[in-house]
Amino acid sequence: MGLLVAGLVECVILFVAILRFGSVLSYFLIIYGSLVVLTALLIFWDYAAPEGTEASSEYSLSKAWHDENKPKSSTKIASKVTPISTVTSIDIQPASTVSLAVGSTLQFVATVTYADGSSAVITSQVTWASSDTTIATISPKGLVTGVADGSINITASLSGITSPVINLKVVALLSTTAAY
Numbered sequence: 001m002g003l004l005v006a007g008l009v010e011c012v013i014l015f016v017a018i019l020r021f022g023s024v025l026s027y028f029l030i031i032y033g034s035l036v037v038l039t040a041l042l043i044f045w046d047y048a049a050p051e052g053t054e055a056s057s058e059y060s061l062s063k064a065w066h067d068e069n070k071p072k073s074s075t076k077i078a079s080k081v082t083p084i085s086t087v088t089s090i091d092i093q094p095a096s097t098v099s100l101a102v103g104s105t106l107q108f109v110a111t112v113t114y115a116d117g118s119s120a121v122i123t124s125q126v127t128w129a130s131s132d133t134t135i136a137t138i139s140p141k142g143l144v145t146g147v148a149d150g151s152i153n154i155t156a157s158l159s160g161i162t163s164p165v166i167n168l169k170v171v172a173l174l175s176t177t178a179a180y
Contacts, residue, residue, distance in 0.1 A: 085114035090126060090163040092142075092156050097167045100136065100146040108142040110156040110163065126156040126163075136170050146170040 093109045100106050110126045113119045128138040135150035144154065149172040156163040 085116045085118065087112050087159045087161045088115050089113045090156050090158060090161055092154070092163045092166055095164075095166065097169065099169045099171055100144065102146045102148060102170055102172045104146050106144045106168075108138070108144060108154060108156070108166075110142060110158075112158060112161075122158070126158045129155045129157070136168055144168065148172075 089112070091111050091113070093111070094106075098106065108123070108128070109121060110123045110128075111119055111121050112126075123142045124140060126142075128140065128142055130136050130138045130144070131153040132150065133147070135148050135152045136144050136146050136154075138144045138154060142156070147170065149170060151167060151169050153165045154168050155165055
């Protein structure tokens, strides 16, 4: 620590000399002062002396202080862990059989119920599934798109819990244009 303080005092003296004398001498003093401070910092913060060299007495003192004040291996760090509530059920809306035209979209919403009785809407956090993606697809955010005529099942799952199955009927709209 003494070397670091000495380096800082020397920098102050160099700064005063630069202000007083200026010119080429000031550049020399800036370089010299920077090297002194850099050397002091490297010695002070170096925790391991290079192999084959002997550590200075100042290094030994700062390392000894560090070793005495570091946490012992038996030191325990207490932390508070908030457990995540267990998912008990998932409900999706709309909850009954739904019809959708080919090319149209429909937004589904997922609500989970936890073991503690609380609930939350987590539509984009569940895994959505369509029983047949050639009839209708569902995005990770619960948006269903009708692709072709037919019926499919939609479910949502999270943490090993799956929602009740919702039946979705995709219908092709009849053309209103008459052929002549």
